Amino acid sequence: MERRKILLSEDEIPRQWYNVLADIKMNPPLGPDGQPISPDMLAPVFPMNIIEQEVSQQRWIDIPEEVLNIYAIWRPTPLIRATGLEKALGTPARIYYKYEGTSPPGSHKPNTAVPQAYYNKVFGIKRLTTETGAGQWGSALAFACSQFGLECKVYMVRISFDQKPYRKTMMQTWGASCIPSPSTETQAGRDILAKFPDTPGSLGIAISEAVEAAVSDTSGNTRYALGSVLNHVMLHQTIIGLEARKQLEKIGEYPDAIIGCAGGGSNFAGLAFPFVLDKFNGKKVDIHPVEPAACPSLTQGPFAYDHGDTAGYTPLMAMHSLGHTFVPPPMHAGGLRYHGMAPTVSQLVVEGLLDPKAYGQMATFEAGLLAARTEGIIPAPETNHALAAVVDLARQAREEGKAKVILFNWSGHGLIDLGSYEKYLSGQIKDFDFPAQDIEDAKKILAEYPKPQIIRSR
Amino acid sequence: MTHDHNPLSRRCPRLGGPVGFKYCMSGEGEHPCAKVVDCWWETFDIVQYLRDNLSADQFDRVLNARPRPKVASLVELIAQARKRQDV
Numbered sequence: 001m002e003r004r005k006i007l008l009s010e011d012e013i014p015r016q017w018y019n020v021l022a023d024i025k026m027n028p029p030l031g032p033d034g035q036p037i038s039p040d041m042l043a044p045v046f047p048m049n050i051i052e053q054e055v056s057q058q059r060w061i062d063i064p065e066e067v068l069n070i071y072a073i074w075r076p077t078p079l080i081r082a083t084g085l086e087k088a089l090g091t092p093a094r095i096y097y098k099y100e101g102t103s104p105p106g107s108h109k110p111n112t113a114v115p116q117a118y119y120n121k122v123f124g125i126k127r128l129t130t131e132t133g134a135g136q137w138g139s140a141l142a143f144a145c146s147q148f149g150l151e152c153k154v155y156m157v158r159i160s161f162d163q164k165p166y167r168k169t170m171m172q173t174w175g176a177s178c179i180p181s182p183s184t185e186t187q188a189g190r191d192i193l194a195k196f197p198d199t200p201g202s203l204g205i206a207i208s209e210a211v212e213a214a215v216s217d218t219s220g221n222t223r224y225a226l227g228s229v230l231n232h233v234m235l236h237q238t239i240i241g242l243e244a245r246k247q248l249e250k251i252g253e254y255p256d257a258i259i260g261c262a263g264g265g266s267n268f269a270g271l272a273f274p275f276v277l278d279k280f281n282g283k284k285v286d287i288h289p290v291e292p293a294a295c296p297s298l299t300q301g302p303f304a305y306d307h308g309d310t311a312g313y314t315p316l317m318a319m320h321s322l323g324h325t326f327v328p329p330p331m332h333a334g335g336l337r338y339h340g341m342a343p344t345v346s347q348l349v350v351e352g353l354l355d356p357k358a359y360g361q362m363a364t365f366e367a368g369l370l371a372a373r374t375e376g377i378i379p380a381p382e383t384n385h386a387l388a389a390v391v392d393l394a395r396q397a398r399e400e401g402k403a404k405v406i407l408f409n410w411s412g413h414g415l416i417d418l419g420s421y422e423k424y425l426s427g428q429i430k431d432f433d434f435p436a437q438d439i440e441d442a443k444k445i446l447a448e449y450p451k452p453q454i455i456r457s458r
Numbered sequence: 459m460t461h462d463h464n465p466l467s468r469r470c471p472r473l474g475g476p477v478g479f480k481y482c483m484s485g486e487g488e489h490p491c492a493k494v495v496d497c498w499w500e501t502f503d504i505v506q507y508l509r510d511n512l513s514a515d516q517f518d519r520v521l522n523a524r525p526r527p528k529v530a531s532l533v534e535l536i537a538q539a540r541k542r543q544d545v
Contacts (some may be wrong), residue, residue: 159475211539
């Protein structure tokens with residue numbers, strides 16, 4: 001029998017997260033007055049121990065024993081040699097994936113939900129609120145809160161609440177209160193319902209409700225939790241890459257290429273940041289965040305301070321973007337499309353430490369189906385973007401006759417998102433290439449806006 | 459506003475589940491979703507549809523909309539929530 005899985009024992013789980021902020025210099029987020037947003041401005045929604053992590057420059061941060069105890073339910077996750085995929089591609093490359101679909105909710109999200117619940121608990125918080133769309137993040141937080149005896153209230157967008165009974169049931173099974181948003185429990189919800197009684201809700205409304213529920217609890221017992229983009233979320237996710245590095249060491253391998261899908265950045269960062277540290281220390285490794293080809297915010301967009309809204313009155317933040325007056329041409333994009341990438345990922349792209357890649361929807365679903373039929377696991381749709389890059393590099397290795405080592409993050413399973421597979425299989429998904437001229441036009445528009453100083457960390 | 463596209467549906471990349479076109483046009487209450495163009499261009503001429511059915515201000519708002527940076531957005535939501543409590 002050929003060996004497919006490289007496992008760590010529970011004793012071998014990393015005891016510290018890696019904080020990339022110790023090794024890069026960042027432009028701070030700015031307020032409308034041009035001044036940096038101070039950490040204490042977030043105190044109404046986050047406990048101070050999480051805010052401290054959000055701004056910490058400490059390279060290694062201890063993972064509390066209580067968090068490790070919960071991680072041990074599904075961690076360390078397996079590192080798996082994709083021998084079936086290798087054979088199907090006829091590549092000399094050795095392909096490994098870190099499978100995060102083994103967590104109770106089926107994705108990487110609990111890697112941060114668990115510590116967030118823990119830090120709130122030790123800060124004395126009794127209740128967490130959050131918003132969720134179809135329920136991936138909400139179910140992760142519900143699971144985490146159940147482990148620490150915290151109340152959890154999830155504002156689930158009404159349309160998803162009605163359409164996705166399984167995620168809602170998962171949350172309720174873990175003891176969370178999952179209510180449709182807008183609700184009558186917050187003023188934000190009541191205001192919307194007064195104007196639009198039959199509204200199906202939106203993420204924007206759900207976030208407003210979750211934040212209001214935290215802010216308006218005068219007892220101080222409620223806070224809010226967020227599952228993407230922020231620095232402390234990236235920090236917690238580094239457990240993925242730290243485990244993977246240990247697992248590869250066990251078999252005497254080191255990756256030539258590391259790949260992760262880059263939505264808000266957390267599952268990419270989770271795998272990649274520990275290897276970015278190696279790169280800082282002289283290791284040669286190519287690191288590829290992957291996004292849809294039709295969404296050039298990371299792969300082709302300029303790096304600038306971009307106003308967050310059309311009026312230009314909201315705070316500014318250094319981000320990859322196309323600029324707020326940019327009128328996009330019609331384009332199709334899949335589940336990874338976020339305008340804002342995590343600032344830390346953006347910074348690493350600017351510094352040339354990451355080499356972003358982009359693939360069209362057809363390539364991603366072709367890769368996803370190939371992986372499902374060779375490795376057996378149906379990938380989450382966002383994982384398919386990473387898989388498209390894996391297939392590309394593996395074929396390149398075949399053409400070059402190089403036995404490269406490729407590592408990627410299989411961020412979750414797709415068993416609760418089969419609708420997108422159905423659309424692909426029925427021929428309803430098409431590719432679109434973003435016109436180069438439009439990128440040039442966007443750059444011209446952004447030329448009017450204040451530019452951040454391009455900081456080099458090395 | 460014409461409604462001939464309302465029966466169409468697709469996966470919403472923000473929510474992660476299926477939505478009808480009608481949702482994309484009204485999910486935010488007063489405004490269409492900022493991603494409505496991204497999501498529907500393959501199916502029909504969504505830009506022309508918006509030109510035909512929205513005011514000039516609404517059209518500009520949709521076509522130029524950009525999500526706020528998360529930290530800044532949170533600070534703003536905190537301020538809004540406090541303001542609602544004071545009213």
